[in-house]
Amino acid sequence: MCHRARMIQKSEFIEQASKLLGSRGFTSDPDLVSPWLTDWRGRYTGAAIGLGSPASTDEVSALVKLCSQHEVAIVPQGGNSGMSGGATPDNTGTAIVISLRRMNTIRALDKDEMTATCDAGVILQNLHEAAEAERLRFPLTLGGKGSATIGGLISTNAGGTQVLRHGTMRAQVIGLEAVLPDGQIFDSLTPLKKDNRGFDLKQLLIGSEGTLGIVTAATLRLLPEIAGRTVIWAGLPSITHARQLLLHSQKMAGDRLEGFEVLPAHCLSAVLDHLPDARAPLGEPYPWNALIELVGDADTIDSVAPLAEAMLEKAFEAGTIQDATIAASESQAEAFWQLRDSISPAERAIGPAMQHDISVPVDRMAQFVEAAVPAVEERFPNSIAVAFGHLGDGNVHFHVLAPKDTVPGEWEMGDGKKISGFVHDLVTEWDGSISAEHGIGQMKVDELGRLGDPTALSIMRSVKQALDPKGLFNPGKLVPPE
Structure with a gap:
């Protein structure tokens, strides 16, 4: 196709997309599109024909059909807080970014069934707050909860600090809605505990990074609220001792062990330099640190604090830890977690x-x-x-x-x-x-091709070809070329 023909086709696409979605739903203004063309880390910057911001699943479907008709590639984007460049277009300028940010409604929250059905653009922290208002909780959290969206978390099968007890995002999804590369809407939002009608297709879409479909909504499991928590900061001589402390904590606390994070002295020092008001939890530095959280419900909360003290006492006796402190208040517990959650920005500042x-x-x-x-x-x-x-x-x-x-x-x-x-x-x-939890994106796609199991890669390519034969969904991400 000659340059003039491509320009005419691009102009026609922009005109039709603008008519389809209106001024709020589509723009090709470079100043408005530009902020969404660079990833959170600032490592990747691309170009795009325009930015689509549909307000409903039907609008996503219609836009995808239009893209397919004009053979325009699509890069889905949630909160643009990914760590592997998976939501950033390449520099050819032949794709559009489809942002799900306008689709930010919690459609239903069933207190009795303990489920929430929400649009893909719902921010994780907003879901937390909605669940808390009903004395429930969504058991997945991470440092970027103020910007990460449900659709993005599903597309990358995100992890976070509660995976130890509750599993990754995959374990939280009990229903899914998505738009496929031909514009069809896959609707499996209704949660069924037993359903043997063939492949579990929602699981195929979870973690597919927008290469097989655009997640537009999900039904998620919720849990009863916790009545309280006890947060511990421990200093250790080595990561081997941290492993011993983990096993010890699992044995004593069982399912009351909500989180177990480790960080070396260098990370803690970087955070203390980065956060002006931060304080070290312990009186002197140690080679390694462990951040431990125990939780209890209404029936067990009175036993959590004594359990934490007993755990530490036995760990001291065994020589596993060198020093430890228990957060004296909820604000101090939050301060401990802020130290952990601030490692990445602190290192970026270095x-x-x-x-x-x-x-x-x-x-x-x-x-x-x-x-x-x-x-x-x-x-x-x-x-x-x-x-x-x-x-x-x-x-x-x-x-x-x-x-x-x-x-x-x-x-x-x-x-x-x-x-x-x-x-x-x-x-x-x-x-x-x-x-493990950040996805492949464009950052690791070549490395996956180099090191991945050949059989697994062959299956991935076959699935991609079957669902997206034109190769328009998030090209250059996740699935290595042959």
């Missing part, structure tokens, strides 16, 4: 880093960290490797910070890429995954 969201078998994570940190720092002198996160589910965020005075951009494309390849090779050798 300078360039390569972030790796990896998992290995739970029982080998401590060993992996103890082996991988010195291996990376020896191979790449003057870099600093740190690991933090969700020790209890085998997922840590393995970050490698650039040497001082590194030029941002140049380092990531040079040594940074080599570091990521080295880390991913190590993870693969340890029978792990190069993406």
